[in-house]
Amino acid sequence: MRQFIRGLQPASGVGAGRDLRADAFRGIALWFILIDHMPGNRLGGLTLRNIALCDATEGFVLLAGYAAGIAYGATLDRRSWSFAAASLLRRVGTLYVAHIFLFVVFTAQVGYSAAALESSAYLDELHLDVFGEQPYLALLQALLLRFQPAFLDILPMYIVLLLLLVPALPLLRRPALLMALSGIAYVAVRLFDLNLPNWTGGGWFFNPLAWQVLFFTGAALGYAPPRPGAGRSVVPVVPFHPGLVAASVVTLALSAAVLLVGDYREHWLAELPLPLAELLTTIDKTGLHPFRLLSILALAYLLGHAVPRHAPWLRGRLAAPFVLMGQHGLPVFCAGIFLAFLGRLALEMDDRWLMQAAVNMAGLAALVSIGVVAGWYRLREKGEARYPAAAAADRLQPAAASSTTAT
Known part of the structure; x- marks a missing residue:
């Protein structure tokens, strides 16, 4: 498995290569999404949503922006905006088809289950x-992306975020301006309750x-500006500062306290001032409530400094499944949606500890297997592409040499 990871890394260079921290934590986020999508799964009590005012979705979007800043920012600097924009649009097309x-597979899966069990509860x-x-x-x-059943609303949001990145690509070189514009848009959206229309009423569940403010934050953090004559620089990080560490710890502690009050001490809310009680009970996910935004940023800051970019364990056997x-x-995400509903059906038939263990172990094994197969296929594609290119270069070499000699 570690051979797959090595094969997916660039050869060398301090600033080159993927950030395995982003890969590993995104893999964990995908696993958490699978767990959280299975009602009755007791392992769901240990996921991120139970200890902070954010969950795996926030982590996934932040890391997606981070990866986009690395990849498309590099393409922007090496080629041009038009080439990077074309790459982004091609990725959007892939996401749309996926x-x-x-949608078709999930609808058929749920519809068949509802008909077989003679129950419309799932629908x-x-x-x-x-x-x-x-x-x-x-x-x-x-x-038209205007009908989004439950669990099928993350990819449409991701598609729109990548489309928004197309015109914003040049602003990666001016992160302060990018974040100022993104922040203003975020505030306006929340103040005026702006959203994209949904066919069944209301707006998109993930607005x-x-x-976009979380996605662009990740993109700004991931972009590494080129250094003249020295290749690309190391991806910059928010500097370590004891004050920021303390603020992050306090933010996460308050998040845990709010969750505790909401889940186990609801009568405490009646003792709080009405504005504060309303604030604590209206922490929405649709518009990315500021508390949720602060929670994921605080967590990312602490993890970003606690885990070095080249930590040895990221290339170890325990991290390899999540990296892949x-x-x-x-x-992996698409398979997780399908597997989550299968796991739900299994847990509804038997939710004892043996079935719980079997469902969670089988689900994780399936996701890892998909990562392994996808990694193998990518390495195979690279190998097949490399040899024809080398053969073509060999054929062209004599002609180029003779023409040069002739001149």
């Missing part, structure tokens, strides 16, 4: 009831107009 495929809970009533119109709205999952996030 989303539509996942109602996952917001697929309208598909049964108006299938053709629902399919059209899904193609990309608000979540993070490096191949799209197929």
